[in-house]
Amino acid sequence: xxxxxxxxxxxxxxxxxxxxxxxxxxxxxxxxxxxxxxxxxxxxxxxxxxxxxxxxxxxxxxxxxxxxxxxxxxxxxxxxxxxxxxxxxxxxxxxxxxxxxxxxxxxxxxxxxxxxxxxxxxxxxxxxxxxxxxxxxxxxxxxxxxxxxxxxxxxxxxxxxxxxxxxxxxxxxxxxxxxxxxxxxxxxxxxxxxxxxxxxxxxxxxxxxxxxxxxxxxxxxxxxxxxxxxxxxxxxxxxxxxxxxxxxxxxxxxxxxxxxxxxxxxxxxxxxxxxxxxxxxxxxxxxxxxxxxxxxxxxxxxxxxxxxxxxxx
Numbered sequence: 001x002x003x004x005x006x007x008x009x010x011x012x013x014x015x016x017x018x019x020x021x022x023x024x025x026x027x028x029x030x031x032x033x034x035x036x037x038x039x040x041x042x043x044x045x046x047x048x049x050x051x052x053x054x055x056x057x058x059x060x061x062x063x064x065x066x067x068x069x070x071x072x073x074x075x076x077x078x079x080x081x082x083x084x085x086x087x088x089x090x091x092x093x094x095x096x097x098x099x100x101x102x103x104x105x106x107x108x109x110x111x112x113x114x115x116x117x118x119x120x121x122x123x124x125x126x127x128x129x130x131x132x133x134x135x136x137x138x139x140x141x142x143x144x145x146x147x148x149x150x151x152x153x154x155x156x157x158x159x160x161x162x163x164x165x166x167x168x169x170x171x172x173x174x175x176x177x178x179x180x181x182x183x184x185x186x187x188x189x190x191x192x193x194x195x196x197x198x199x200x201x202x203x204x205x206x207x208x209x210x211x212x213x214x215x216x217x218x219x220x221x222x223x224x225x226x227x228x229x230x231x232x233x234x235x236x237x238x239x240x241x242x243x244x245x246x247x248x249x250x251x252x253x254x255x256x257x258x259x260x261x262x263x264x265x266x267x268x269x270x271x272x273x274x275x276x277x278x279x280x281x282x283x284x285x286x287x288x289x290x291x292x293x294x295x296x297x298x299x300x301x302x303x304x305x306x307x308x309x310x311x312x313x
Contacts, residue, residue, distance in 0.1 A: 032283035034221040036312045037249055038260045046266060046290070050307040052110040054293070058303035059102060061293045063128035063173060063217040064280035065136050067156045070113065071305075072136050073104040073278060073293065074126035082143050094144045096122035101140045103129075103154060110305050116159055123150055128173025128186070128217035128228075128278075131156070137164075137183065139171035145188035146170065151200070165200020175218045175226045177252050184226065184252055190215035193256050210258055213246050216277050224253040229264075229279030229292075231272075245273030247281075247290075266308060268292075270299040274306065286312045 059077040066072075082097035101119035103126065106112050118126060119140040127139045136156055141149035149171035151164045170188040177184065182203070185194040190213075195204040208215075213230035221227050232244045248261035266274040276294035283289070290308045297303050 031222045033227065033281050033288070034223070034225055034249065036283050036288040037221075037227060037247065037281065039313065040260075040262050040288070040310065042262055044262070044310050046264070046308040046310045048266065048306060049309050050305070051269075052305040052307075053301065054106070054110050054112075054297075054303045054305060056104075056112040058104070058293075058297040060296045061278050061303055062126050063130075063138075064278040064291055064293070065129045065131040065219065066280050066282060066291070067131050067136065069107065070156070071106050071108065071280070071291070072129060072131070072154075072156070073106060074129045074138055075102045075104060076100075076125045076143070077102060078143070091146065092144055096147070097143050098122075099124040099143065101126045103136070103138055105156075105159075106305075114159060116154060116161065118152055118161065119150065123148065125170075127171060128175075128215070130175040130219055132176040132178055132220065137174050137176050139167075139174045139185060141170040141172065144170065151183065151185075151196075164198065165196065167194070167196075167200070167202075169194075173215065173218050173228075175220050175252075177224050178220055178222075179224050180253075182252075184218075184256075186215050186218070190228075190230065206255060209256070210248065210261075212261070213244075213248060215248070216275070217279050218250075219280055221249070224251065225259065226250050226252055226256075227281060229275035229277075231276045243267075243273035243276060245275035247275060247279070264290075266292075268294040268306065269301040269304060270295040274308070283312065288312055 059075040061075045063074040077100040080098035082094040084094045101124045103116040105114035125143040129138045135153040147170045149167045171185045174185040183196045215228040215230040218226045218228035234242045246263045249259045250256045272294040274292045278293045280291045287309045
């Protein structure tokens with residue numbers, strides 16, 4: 001057991017060193033991520049290089065943002081699960097439930113540094129998050145479709161939380177374009193793609209042209225692009241279920257046109273697709289690195305920070 005712990009620590013230390021190198025120039029790193037991902041295919045080999053148990057309450061993880069040598073993880077703590085109504089009530093298909101929204105700050109050894117609580121009343125479900133170079137942007141919504149949400153920004157230096165704007169829909173993830181300053185978001189299941197100013201003026205809302213994946217977590221990459229991870233639940237021939245996971249690169253300045261996408265074949269300890277919820281990518285030298293945390297805190301091994309790498313040719 002001690003040998004496994006030391007091995008995990010050594011791998012995490014290497015990942016930390018990798019971030020320092022890869023993140024020396026933020027713009028360059030983003031360019032490299034976009035280029036490296038665009039060169040992947042269905043046949044690209046991915047190797048799991050680390051699986052680090054998170055030994056603190058993680059609840060239901062949602063999104064990742066890499067900020068220096070820290071990882072920001074959004075998560076929803078459900079105290080009372082929403083219940084579907086027999087018939088819609090006031091336009092809703094289910095009750096709001098009760099819960100607490102968390103933005104967890106951890107280092108690359110998986111140690112918790114800070115637990116920031118977000119949301120209010122029935123608005124407690126954080127979604128996919130993004131770091132724009134200055135602040136971490138976090139949407140928190142009701143845990144039901146066609147509802148409402150608050151978009152916050154969090155200062156990673158002071159942990160100060162600022163409400164930016166409110167939306168009359170469930171917002172499941174946001175990304176801020178570093179070139180234009182605009183904020184892009186996805187609805188429940190990413191069926192609607194939004195665009196707002198930083199103060200919340202809606203500029204666009206359009207149906208998602210992709211029906212392959214429900215985008216769960218997206219991060220900005222250079223030149224007005226976002227890289228999203230997602231999953232789709234599909235039935236099997238025997239009546240069971242299957243999670244199809246994947247990654248997609250979208251062009252923010254061209255109506256979120258899909259530039260490149262691949263399925264991702266790996267699964268977690270609990271049997272979930274690796275891209276079920278939080279994802280983040282970076283480049284370290286000749287490696288494209290993917291961070292995931294698909295399992296909930298109460299599942300078989302709890303939440304594990306699982307890292308994959310692929311060689312860049």
